[in-house]
Amino acid sequence: MxxxxxxxxxxxxxxxxxxxxxxxxxxxxxxxxxxxxxxDVEPHPDVAGTIQLGFWIYLMTDCLLFAGLFATYAVLHGHTAGGPTPRQLFDLPYTLTETMFLLCSSFTCGLATLAMNADKKNATLGWLAVTFVLGLGFISMEIHEFAGLVAMGATAERSAFLSCFFTLVGTHGLHVTCGLIFMAVMMVAVAKKGLTATNRARLNCMMLFWHFLDIIWVGVFSLVYLSAVVH
Amino acid sequence: MSAANEAVTGHGPHGEHGGHAGHGPTLKQYVTGFVLAVILTAIPFALVIGHVVQDVLLVIVVCAAAQMIVHVVYFLHLNRSEEQRWNRMALLYAVIMVGIILGGSLWIMYSLNYNMMPGMMHAKVWK
Incomplete structure (x- = not known):
């Protein structure tokens, strides 16, 4: 060349x-x-669009991963093998609090997007920090819930239902953890280099990822918690 | 570069007005999405916690589907613009695949359970 x-x-x-x-x-x-x-090393406008589309396609394939886990849970949630049932284990007000943490973090992530688009670096960092804290609150509650279940003896090897539960909710939790790391890295990058075109493109991907995780969580609380308790 | 930046993100300082469709998110969109999401979360939780009605499964599914659409429209800003054509295609593909995986699994496993009920095993005559 x-x-x-x-x-x-x-x-x-x-x-x-x-x-x-x-x-x-x-x-x-x-x-x-x-x-x-x-x-000029900044991405061309078309390249930024292509990056976003590529990331979007990754998110869609991630949907398929979750679809497999959701399907497994939907099929096996009644197979408790004489162990604890969903109705005995799940504390719905606790799940509702978790849900609100994640939903609020999705909203503040949107406010960070608006701040970024308005070229306000400090406001962007501020809203990202709020989003990070809310996300941390969510993942802490989830770890606390898992620890409580394990302490009760409701571990992943107890029944098919619990294996699916820990795999599905755990995979989502792992995604949220990755999202938090992604967010922390982007906050450092923005603090150091400002809202460059490269950082904007990456922030856009991070924000897509964060909103996407909230959509997956809608499926989790509806299928895993609410439907299983109703059954 | 600032002109190019505006082209990348699709909005200048006038994002608040949101006059032209597909040109960047607005505060109004996020607030609308948030309020709708809170309502669509509160309905199924309230029904299940309060044992209001017997058959709430349908309500849960409808609220979940509605909330997912709210998230996609108001938070992910998927719209009918030409530049998002491939995003829509990818989403459509994902929705179809998820439907096949979820619906297919439930269908097959339900039929399997139904056809392999203890009584059926003995009723079948092997020659």
């Missing part, structure tokens, strides 16, 4: 600096002077 006068820049062909141009009196544009076009 580096040998000829043509360089592939953001998927489009462009002349390299130095190779331009015939006729020095021709009007000088960015390609001919070559400064901004080639020094």
């Amino acid at each position: 580096s040998n000829g006068p043509i360089a592939l820049q953001d998927g489009a062909l462009a002349l390299k600096p130095g190779y331009a141009n015939h006729g020095a009196d021709a009007p000088r544009d960015r390609h001919q002077t070559g400064e901004a076009v080639f020094v």
Whole structure:
């Protein structure tokens, strides 16, 4: 790629600096002077859109992973093998509190998006911090719930129902944990480098991920907690 | 670069007005989404905790589906714009696959349970 006068820049062909141009009196544009076009390492608008689409496709495949786990739970939630049933184990007001933590964090994540779009760096960081704390609250409650279940003897190996429960809810919890790490990394990146185009593209992906986890949680509390208790 | 940034994120400083569709989220969208999500969470929880009605499974499923749509529209901002065409395609694909995996599993396992009830095993005559 580096040998000829043509360089592939953001998927489009462009002349390299130095190779331009015939006729020095021709009007000088960015390609001919070559400064901004080639020094610029920020993603091109089209590239940012492609990044988002790629991330979106990853989220959709993640849906399929969860679909498998949801299907397993839906089939096996009655197979308690003489062990504790969902009705005995689940504390719905506790789950409702967890749900509100995650829902509020999704909302504050949206406020962070608005702050980012308004070019307010400190407000973005502030709302991300609030989102992070709410997410941390959610995951802490979940770990507390798991610890309580294990202390009661309701472990993953007790019955098919509990195996599915821990796999499904645990996988979601693992995603939330990854989201929190992603968020922490982005907060450091924004604090250090500001709202650059690269950081914006990554923040957009992180925000998509966070909202997506809330959608999965809607499925979790509806199927795992509410439906299982009703049955 | 600032012009390009606006093109990336799709909104300038005038995002608050939200006049043109598909040009960036607004505060109103997030508030609407949040309020709807809270309502759609409160309904199934209240019905199940309060034992209000007997058959709430349908309500739970409808509220969950409605809330997922609310999240996709108001938080993920999926809309009918041309630039989101492939996002919609990917979502449609995911929804179909999830439907097949979930519906198919439940259907097959239900029939299996039904056809393999203890009485059926003996009723079948093998020759």
